Amino acid sequence: MNNLQTDCYHVIKVFNNNVLLVHQNGEEKILFSKGIGFGKHQGDMLPTDTKADKVFTMQNQNNFNSFKNLISSVDSNIIGLCEEVISMISDELKEPLNEKIHVSLTDHISYTIKRLMENNIIENPFLVETETLYKREFSIAKKAVMMLEERLNIMIPDEEVGFITLHIHSARNEGKLSNTIKYAFLSNTIIEFLEDELNIEIDKQSLDYARFLTHIRFAIERILNNNPIKNDLIAAIKKQYKVSYNLAERVSEIIENELFLNVVEDETAYIAIHIEKFRNAPKKN
Structure with a gap:
């Protein structure tokens, strides 16, 4: 656990009850912890004794700019949910992920949800190959889809598991x-x-x-x-x-x-x- 004993965190955006975007000492950071966003609003200051399970700072400026663009165009709840999914993926793999996944996977999932809401068919010609090549990532992608289905109350086709698998594998390999x-x-x-x-x-x-x-x-x-x-x-x-x-x-x-x-x-x-x-x-x- 990270104890936030340094200068206060100023809330920039509340994604959901578990994920916040904050500003501290000239840096924007994502804080993840169950219930950390409950009752918080933009402009709030977090007490110095607040604890977070994870504190993430994006290092690459291009990734940071792309993430900021996502924040302005994608529903906050979707961004927060995607951050929870990414946290789960990292926990399952027990390793850090390339920071680009915060942009690429979030963008992909938000677009997929939009297509599903419009009743568009999702096709994945690489599904069987992807499952065979990346078994561990595929298993974790299934858990990610279950999280999305439960929280969004929608049915997500198996094809999407394959696409999320590719993003997970990419995040383990320098974002390629x-x-x-x-x-x-x-x-x-x-x-x-x-x-x-x-x-x-x-x-x-x-x-x-x-x-x-x-x-x-x-x-x-x-x-x-x-x-x-x-x-x-x-x-x-x-x-x-x-x-x-x-x-x-x-x-x-x-x-x-x-x-x-x-x-x-x-x-x-x-x-x-x-x-x-x-x-x-x-x-x-």
Whole structure:
């Protein structure tokens, strides 16, 4: 617990009963604690013996400006609820999150709520891939959706769990949401390509599927970081798995066209091994 024994906190905005935006010593901070906002109003000063579970200060000026814009355009209760969700996520992971999540996730959730209120359909083509790649984050995202449903009294589709998962994963990786989405997009594109070419439906619950997506995820990271993998069995794989290797070359082309980077032959050979497993898997009834 943080004991607020320094200069008084001046209340700027009351988001809800549990979250306040305050000013102290030239800094704006978010205070989070159950009941801390009850009965508070803009301009109030918090007593020096007030306690808060969490005190958060945004360090990046761009993030701070974006958050201020959100405050002026999004309902205060939604912002407060999103801050409670973010606090829960951090507690579940037992680690700090990139501060950008206070902007990106809040903006996303507020827009989603608006769409749901307007009865718009939410689609997520990466849902299965996201759950497979980021199991821990997906489980926490489910809890986040349950919080939102309970507090807002609305039904939120499973597709939204996938989107929140991506934001959580991004917040654990320096806020790089674009790379997180890139993994999911590429994985989805590759799976659809292989299903069409092999004329099969890949079992999304299988261990082979999970292993393949994990390989693609780390393959993308290796390619982006110019850290090529070594494969001493290229010649044998080409000879033994001709069909799968040809498909792997086309998968590598998909990756190259998306990343604008070269995929080494060693990587292609490993992809071929995974494709061969799909080719030989029992057909789904």
